[in-house]
Amino acid sequence: MTENHTVLGGKVHVYKRPNSSSWQCSTYLGGKNRRTTTKEDSLSRAKEIAEDWYLQLRGKLRNGEIKTEKTFSEASEQFLREYDLITQGERSKVYVNCQHWRSRVHLVPFFGPMGLSEITAGKVQEYRIHRLEETTAKRGKPPARNTMHQEMVTLRQTLKAAIRNGWLDRMPDLSEPYRSSPKISHRAWFSPEEYKKLYEATRKRAHEPKSTRFKWESEQLHDYVLFAANTGLRPDEAWRLQFRDVTIVEDEASGQTILEIEVRGKRGVGYCKSMSGAVRPFERLKARLRPARADHAARDDNGANSTANGSGDLRLPGPTDLIFPKWQRELFKAILDEENLRFDREGRPRTAYSLRHTYICLRLMEGADIYQIAKNCRTSVEMIEKYYAAHIKTQLDAASINIMRPKPKKKKNRSDKSPPD
Numbered sequence: 001m002t003e004n005h006t007v008l009g010g011k012v013h014v015y016k017r018p019n020s021s022s023w024q025c026s027t028y029l030g031g032k033n034r035r036t037t038t039k040e041d042s043l044s045r046a047k048e049i050a051e052d053w054y055l056q057l058r059g060k061l062r063n064g065e066i067k068t069e070k071t072f073s074e075a076s077e078q079f080l081r082e083y084d085l086i087t088q089g090e091r092s093k094v095y096v097n098c099q100h101w102r103s104r105v106h107l108v109p110f111f112g113p114m115g116l117s118e119i120t121a122g123k124v125q126e127y128r129i130h131r132l133e134e135t136t137a138k139r140g141k142p143p144a145r146n147t148m149h150q151e152m153v154t155l156r157q158t159l160k161a162a163i164r165n166g167w168l169d170r171m172p173d174l175s176e177p178y179r180s181s182p183k184i185s186h187r188a189w190f191s192p193e194e195y196k197k198l199y200e201a202t203r204k205r206a207h208e209p210k211s212t213r214f215k216w217e218s219e220q221l222h223d224y225v226l227f228a229a230n231t232g233l234r235p236d237e238a239w240r241l242q243f244r245d246v247t248i249v250e251d252e253a254s255g256q257t258i259l260e261i262e263v264r265g266k267r268g269v270g271y272c273k274s275m276s277g278a279v280r281p282f283e284r285l286k287a288r289l290r291p292a293r294a295d296h297a298a299r300d301d302n303g304a305n306s307t308a309n310g311s312g313d314l315r316l317p318g319p320t321d322l323i324f325p326k327w328q329r330e331l332f333k334a335i336l337d338e339e340n341l342r343f344d345r346e347g348r349p350r351t352a353y354s355l356r357h358t359y360i361c362l363r364l365m366e367g368a369d370i371y372q373i374a375k376n377c378r379t380s381v382e383m384i385e386k387y388y389a390a391h392i393k394t395q396l397d398a399a400s401i402n403i404m405r406p407k408p409k410k411k412k413n414r415s416d417k418s419p420p421d
Contacts, residue, residue: 005277014026014038072111072114072116078161152174188351190354198335203222217326218331221328226277239322239327245262251273259278263409360377
């Protein structure tokens with residue numbers, strides 16, 4: 001049975017647990033139960049230490065050193081626990097891990113010990129300055145605008161979790177002072193001349209690979225470039241495609257042979273109708289024998305390796321095989337570097353995503369309906385207008401812009417008129 005004594009009129013309890021030689025002390029202060037060990041065997045000495053400990057706590061509470069409210073660390077822990085459970089299957093594991101990383105590495109070290117009511121607009125601005133100084137000292141340049149934006153998103157979601165749990169009354173102002181509207185620039189894409197240069201380079205590499213060992217990869221890359229630029233699929237959508245998701249059809253409206261694609265990706269299940277230029281690459285992909293290493297690179301729906309057979313024999317792909325089992329990233333980058341296409345004129349690097357941007361821009365340049373492009377690319381008209389249409393010169397109608405009012409005819413003076421007969 002625990003031996004228990006009180007001091008300071010019952011405000012502090014001094015007790016000894018069974019099988020322990022040291023006395024413990026506890027009290028209720030600032031809305032929380034607090035306890036510590038006296039590390040003393042003597043009861044009289046333990047009581048003295050307990051009194052001193054209680055009085056020190058009272059002084060810290062009076063000076064604001066002890067938080068009587070939830071701290072940001074506790075709110076962050078609650079938010080991340082909720083986020084992990086609620087977003088299962090809705091958010092990628094990479095994004096969820098980034099939320100944890102931003103909280104653990106940046107937000108909690110700065111805001112962690114603060115009470116939630118102490119996080120004001122001024123403290124948020126101090127955080128921005130801290131991050132600016134810290135990153136500049138470490139890397140010689142400030143953090144990217146998108147990096148700071150993502151950290152503010154995590155901070156806002158953490159504070160919203162605190163509001164939901166009744167730990168915070170209102171959201172502080174998180175807007176950035178002195179901030180002008182960011183420049184909206186078009187995303188990295190290939191102009192018609194650059195796109196032609198790219199696919200000619202990939203075609204040459206497919207016909208003349210630097211090593212016969214990588215002939216299959218070179219052919220796959222060439223067909224991916226043509227396929228992506230004629231469908232507008234996101235890279236992750238293309239890499240999830242199985243052969244059974246694609247059908248070659250005769251389009252009645254256009255009279256062309258095109259692909260109808262059942263797309264699974266960022267926006268769930270959607271559909272895409274390709275340009276006629278995607279048909280021939282798809283036929284080559286379907287007829288191309290694939291080596292065993294392609295099977296080992298592929299992933300089945302459960303995430304396990306799928307191997308068709310243990311031998312190294314070539315085989316034709318089946319309906320459930322991935323069309324693009326592996327992305328030839330290094331080969332793609334090498335060709336871009338060789339053709340001086342790695343960066344656009346603004347210094348933005350071109351990636352597999354640039355082929356989607358190329359598809360959208362080329363369609364706009366040909367006068368396609370922006371609403372139909374948005375539906376076919378599983379995005380919004382607002383996104384296309386913001387990042388693409390504003391930068392395509394063919395979207396401007398010179399005839400509508402350069403309208404001028406006709407000049408009024410000069411009126412003749414009455415004195416110039418001849419008098420009637």
